[in-house]
Amino acid sequence: MIEQTLSIIKPDAVERKLDKEIKSFFKKNNIKILKSKKIKISKEEASEFYKVHQSKPFYDKLCSYLSSGPIIAMILEGENVVSKNRQLMGATDPTKAEEGTLRKMYGISIDKNSVHGSDSVENGKIEINFFFK
Numbered sequence: 345m346i347e348q349t350l351s352i353i354k355p356d357a358v359e360r361k362l363d364k365e366i367k368s369f370f371k372k373n374n375i376k377i378l379k380s381k382k383i384k385i386s387k388e389e390a391s392e393f394y395k396v397h398q399s400k401p402f403y404d405k406l407c408s409y410l411s412s413g414p415i416i417a418m419i420l421e422g423e424n425v426v427s428k429n430r431q432l433m434g435a436t437d438p439t440k441a442e443e444g445t446l447r448k449m450y451g452i453s454i455d456k457n458s459v460h461g462s463d464s465v466e467n468g469k470i471e472i473n474f475f476f477k
Contacts, residue, residue, distance in 0.1 A: 347425045348378070350471035352460035355413035358382070362450055363416050366459065369446060370420060373432055378419040379476055387411040393474055396467075402455075409455055417475040420461075426468055429461040 351370070353363050367377060385393070390407040397403045420429055434445025438457055441448035451457040462468035 346421065346423060347465055347468070348419055348421045348472060349426045349429055349462045349465070349468040350460075350475065351418045351420050351429060351462075352410075353416040353418070354456070354458055354460060355409065355415060356452055356456035357450055357458035358414050358416060360450075362458065366446060366450070367418075369432070370418075370429075373428070375420050375422040375425055375428065375432075378421050380416060380418045381475070382414050382416050383475075384414050385411050393471070405455060410460075419472050419476060426462060426465055430463065433459050433461050 353366050357363070357366060363382075367380070370377060387407055390410040391398075394403065394406055394410065397406060422428060432446060434441030434447040434451075436447070436457055437454040438447045438451030441451065446459050447457045450459075462471050
């Protein structure tokens with residue numbers, strides 16, 4: 345089934361100018377990038393975006409990090425793209441991510457893991473709407 349999902353190239357990867365490599369990785373894996381934009385969001389916007397995690401101990405750190413520098417928000421489209429993107433990203437902790445995944449290749453730490461991807465079709469719609477109203 346053709347789906348859409350949100351992907352974010354996080355501040356650590358934007359700072360290291362990895363956006364071309366990451367976008368190319370998606371394309372090589374038959375994922376279309378429908379829209380892409382480089383933006384800087386405020387801590388308040390990051391707090392709203394990650395509100396699903398607000399009860400977790402890492403919430404404040406996560407919001408501070410996402411708002412710490414420019415990010416690239418993208419709408420990805422493809423066959424079962426939500427699960428495919430999650431697989432291509434790898435585990436949240438780059439040290440536990442499989443070889444050949446984005447987080448294994450580019451992630452610095454569990455906090456600075458270079459990419460975000462929606463975890464479901466439903467959340468993908470919400471997250472796409474957040475950045476591409």
